[in-house]
């Protein structure tokens with residue numbers, strides 16, 4: 001058992017240590033008495049804030065307390081000012097828009113008006129249809145009862161029926177004076193009302209006789225209609241009104257907090273359901289529900305610990321709770337707020353039923369690829385775009401969900417900038433990108449081995465191009481290229497050959513999974529993705545088989561922009577959208593096959609992944625854009641390669657570099673050499689190229705390179721000394737060095 005003295009000793013030691021540790025730092029004298037009192041929780045402790053102003057004191061465990069003593073306080077007993085001051089809080093407070101979004105944008109205003117008109121029209125139409133078949137028969141049926149009701153009411157009024165209960169009460173309770181007063185009042189009233197009733201009855205009788213016998217048929221009809229309507233309305237039972245409320249179609253139904261609350265309570269999140277069961281709100285609306293685009297927007301604070309991903313996981317249930325199609329319900333996070341802030345956007349129409357989204361650049365004359373490429377619309381009707389420069393793009397989905405359509409949009413955007421060099425590869429062989437062939441530097445459409453090889457060659461060439469560009473950029477003066485990356489002004493300096501290069505590989509699974517070319521192609525693509533971004537080389541890869549064999553992980557892990565249309569499962573989802581996307585609620589599995597073609601999650605283009613319905617360009621539209629792009633390029637002289645009908649570069653055969661070959665056959669020790677000897681050695685080196693060459697062939701082949709032939713003294717194989725035509729080796733090495741330097745700078 002612990003002795004009380006032990007505690008005292010320990011306490012004294014701690015006090016001494018505390019005094020030691022505080023005295024030098026602040027030069028502050030600790031009042032142990034006060035501190036002790038504060039610890040004891042005496043009223044003084046609150047009276048003297050200084051005793052408790054060191055937060056560590058209350059946070060420290062009390063060694064002297066017995067195990068069954070009060071729990072250690074972790075919050076200061078004295079209220080302390082914490083967090084930002086008033087000014088900071090005012091500065092950081094969020095300013096709500098003075099005007100709602102629909103008042104600031106013409107498109108939104110039109111949307112809002114359209115919704116209002118739709119709402120009004122639906123209500124009017126709903127009732128109009130029911131007038132002849134429901135409301136009128138009901139009124140006729142109720143009219144006799146209404147007439148009796150009216151007579152009864154007049155009768156009760158004439159005899160002052162409404163005061164009867166009061167008079168009965170005073171009589172029962174023997175309130176004689178009150179009773180007499182009320183009786184006198186009744187007599188006065190009845191006298192007057194009887195006179196009025198008789199006059200009214202005579203008048204009504206007169207009018208009735210006139211209408212029956214003297215009035216025009218039209219007047220009789222109007223009078224009959226008014227009477228039937230009037231008595232019909234008067235005959236309605238209190239619990240059965242004539243008109244039921246219009247059953248509003250979901251697309252024009254107003255989203256109310258009540259509807260949202262009930263829906264949120266039904267999606268299976270415990271905190272919300274139990275709060276609602278207790279009669280509490282469960283969720284908090286942080287702003288009024290408003291119209292935004294073609295739908296409603298509710299800003300909601302979820303209960304503590306519940307995240308937007310939790311709600312996104314239950315999107316289908318939420319749609320059921322809201323009684324809307326799945327494609328109308330879009331729970332989103334607010335990138336400027338905490339994890340529990342939900343923006344629930346409920347569209348009037350299913351996103352897949354919004355029809356074809358028109359591409360913003362469909363009629364544009366040209367576009368600057370350094371600006372973003374318009375890509376489509378999000379469910380809220382906001383334009384979405386994709387940056388190309390400094391990025392690579394991976395697109396994936398099941399077949400027929402809109403990959404090629406989205407590739408086309410991006411390729412058309414790039415084509416409208418005449419400075420962009422396009423390398424298009426479509427390895428499905430259906431000719432989906434054929435329209436753009438006329439503006440492509442390299443182009444292939446096919447699934448056969450030759451086409452796959454062509455695409456693989458392109459990646460090898462691109463790899464070399466990336467290395468070349470890296471060398472050129474490195475040598476650029478810092479003032480011209482401070483960030484060591486391509487800018488518009490650098491791209492416009494045609495002599496540098498650093499213009500943007502967009503290479504599309506549609507159906508790239510056929511390339512990367514190819515038994516012969518796939519492995520190298522995968523390595524090249526990974527290299528380009530990692531290094532090409534800053535150098536203006538942009539890869540756009542589209543695949544319908546996002547698995548590790550068809551899409552090397554080095555690619556899926558390094559692309560910066562991802563667009564995932566409908567996929568079947570979590571693995572494919574995360575392969576395209578990045579690890580944990582599925583876990584975080586970004587699930588392209590939620591899109592429906594075919595119905596949602598063109599709808600996908602776009603990641604990397606915005607702070608948060610966004611659902612986008614891509615713009616759609618059919619063949620004629622693509623063709624029209626391609627023709628415009630062709631004319632533009634022709635005018636600016638930027639058509640090249642395939643577009644000019646030039647033979648494609650290939651990495652297939654050995655390369656014949658005459659200078660390198662000559663250097664290889666003339667050792668450094670041989671300062672001067674006869675051309676006939678060079679010819680013989682070259683023929684030995686590459687008989688298929690140089691076989692049959694004589695000295696003259698070497699002379700004429702080297703002449704265009706600026707290597708002059710001179711008289712070189714030497715000894716023949718027979719030992720005879722003589723002078724023949726030859727070259728100086730230093731001339732050769734100088735020309736090679738100059739050429740390599742120019743290549744690097746070019």
Ligand SMILES: Nc1ncnc2c1ncn2[C@@H]1O[C@H](COP(=O)(O)OP(=O)(O)OP(=O)(O)O)[C@@H](O)[C@H]1O
Nearest residue numbers: 398399400401402403404405544597598614615616
């Ligand atoms: N943005 C869109 N808007 C409307 N419909 C679209 C959209 N994108 C695609 N579609 C529809 O989906 C169809 C298939 O599109 P697309 O050929 O681009 O699919 P894909 O994923 O490339 O198919 P595959 O893998 O078989 O090549 C199109 O013919 C079109 O009807």
